[in-house]
Amino acid sequence: MPDLPTRFAGLILAFMPLFVHRSWRHAQVLLIGAILTPGQRTVTSVLRIMGRSQDRRFVNLHRILNRAAWCPRTGGHILLRLLIDAFVPRGPVVLGIDDTIERRGGKRIAAKGIYRDPVRSSDSHFVKASGLRWMSLMLLAPIPWAQRIWALPFLTALVPSERACREQGRRHKPLLDVGRQLALQARRWLPGRDLVLVGDSGFSALNFLDAMRRGRITAITRLRLDAALYEPAPPRPPGTIGRPRTKGARLPTLAATLAAQDTLWHRLTVPGWYGSAPCSIEVTSGTAVWRHGGLPVVPIRGVLVRDPENRFPPQALLCTDLTRDASQILSWFVRRWSVEVTFQDVRAHLGVETQRQWSDTAIARTTPCLLALFSIVTLLAARLPARQRRSLATAAWYPKPRPTFADKLAAVRCATPRERSSATFRADASVQSPAYAR
Template sequence: MPDLPARFAGLILAFAPLFVHRSWRHAQLLLIGAILTPGRRTVASALRIMGRAQDRRFVNVHRILNRAAWSPRAGGRILLGLLIAAFAPRGPVVMALDDTIERRRGKRIAAKGIYRDPVRSSDSHFVKASGLRWMSLMLLAPIPWAGRIWALPFLTTLVPSERACRERGRRHKPLLDVGRQLALQARRWLPSRDLVLVGDGSFSALLFLDAMRRARITAITRLRLDAALYEPAPPRLPGTIGRPRTKGARLPTLAATLVAKDTRWHAGVVSGWYGSAQRGIEIASGTAVWRHGGMPVVPIRWVLVRDPAHRFEAQALLCTDLACDPTQIVSWFVRRWSVEVTFQEVRAHLGVETQRQWSDTAVARTTPCLLALFSIVTLLAAQLPARQRQRIAAAAWYPKPRPTFADALAAVRCAIWRKGTLATSPRRRARTKPRFRLPTPWAYALCHAA
């Protein structure tokens, strides 16, 4: 295993308490190998890139994923603390919650199911995919050298299919229940910080929003234009008989408010609008009570957003914090687009969907570790000098003004290789220059097809 730069060693040692001493050596080997490995992220590839292809005790490295006693949840807490200290030391902690499908096949993967593929499907075309469903909680933080918001995963859990739970005699947990547990776990880890949770329309459910409101988490999601909104319940007069009222008069739907001529629109500017620098929009907002029979009553602030240039269709958002500024609500919501970018980056550069584990424990650990590797690489890149982390792989046909995650990963790999293989001798006396031989890990990385 190559010697790590001093700026990297301190950060990686933060995860040492998760393991016993013997397991930590193998876990560190696996972590550095996953960073350096191109192509598939298998244990065998990590051993080859680390020069351990002839190690007869290779099974000990496999046991880190399928047998060793360590807690991924405790690792998520350590990772969140590092991310908060590096990228969000002050102000509200903005997080995103979303699910993704990992396309996997195999008879021995018990938790897989058949799901709608959100990437290949459209409104008029339905595509099914066989794989695993994951729910991930990410920190949405600005990365200074990248000049944009990155979604940094720190807590990911498997959501087994309903068929798999039925075959094992377990109760199936819907996505909303799993998402609620992840958000409440983050609240327990950060009891004194203001938390903002951003999600898509699938989290626009009264049970979920009520749980976030009671946990003092500001939830921001999409809202249906035909949602049943009401005025707050009037004050209860003394001597009134019967149950207390939960709502007031019915309000017009947001679809009617959108086309009404008396709706008051305010111009605003939102930064980072889905990849663009700034976007001028028009906003209308108000407060209401969202209610449905048999469900909790949730006070919300609704926000209507439309484009003066008619480049996108009008949409509605909701926020459980009634005092929040509407422009700030929209600004926080558009950060959610970086979640899709992260899912694409981990597939393209960190080998998600190329694993070959089949045991239940290894399957439940490998993908969360690869998603967390995205955040670890970002933290390692933040430790590099500005000159190294701002190197951009640009070309005449591919102008790139700012570094991306691929550039950050290349900078971290270069720093590790330089320390472990290219380091020069501290002695200054003259000596015969040795003949250069290509190291075996380099030959594996450069000469074998990905």
């Protein structure tokens, strides 16, 4: 077991209540080894990088994932508390929610399905992928030394395919139901904070938005330009018989508002729109009631956005908090782009899609742990001296103005000592990270 710096030990020991004493020793090896390991994040790779490739009781580390009694949800609660204390001690807590496909094959993976690959597909080209679908809830927080917003995962759940649920005789839980449960779980963990949930157009559903409104969570998503919007229901006169009205007069669609000549537009400068530099856009906003037959009625504030330079097509956003202005809604919505960056980083640097577990329990635990490892590395980097946090891995052909997650991972690795014999070091030289090449 490596001797951790004092600044790291306190954070890692926060997860000790999840395990009994014997399991905790093995869990530490997995956690630190997953940080140090380059390439595939298999248990055997962790054993090699930790200098335990000759340990005859290697099966104990496998059992942490497929048999040991510990609760990943409780670990997500501990991680969220650490993230809040480090990056959002006050003010609204902005959360991002999105799903991703982990491309995996194998007959023994029961929960896999065939989905549209959002990375390889486009509007005119459809690509299918076989794998596991995950729903992840992330904290969208400003990282001071990175000078940008990072999406920090803390709670991830597996969404089995409909076919897998049918074969196992279980009720299929749709994607929006899983997202609703994750968001309401965060609400229970943070009862006294203002929560803002940002999602893509897949979460623009009346049932989901109504659940967020009743759970005191401000939801921000995209809105269809042809959505049926109405004025609020007029006051009910005394003595009126029958069911109360839920809507007033029909309002023009957002597409008609976009084409109207008398629409009042306001110019705003939004930082980081579509990952670019701050750009100037034109917006108009208003309140309405979104209604569809047989579904809940949700009051919303709609924001219509257009680009004077036609860099992107017009689009609309909605917010379930009617008191928020357009600039605040846009500043929260643009944080969502960091979610895709996190998904890319965990695949490139933390080995997501390279693990090789086959049991259902290990599959349900490993990917959420690797996603949470992104947040743990960020917390460890926050405890480094300022000089190490500002270090950049630059090249003559690749100038880098701000540190990235790869830089922070290398800094954490360099600050984590390892106890290895020279014989083990020579045997494992082929798997060393470039950060350790001296």
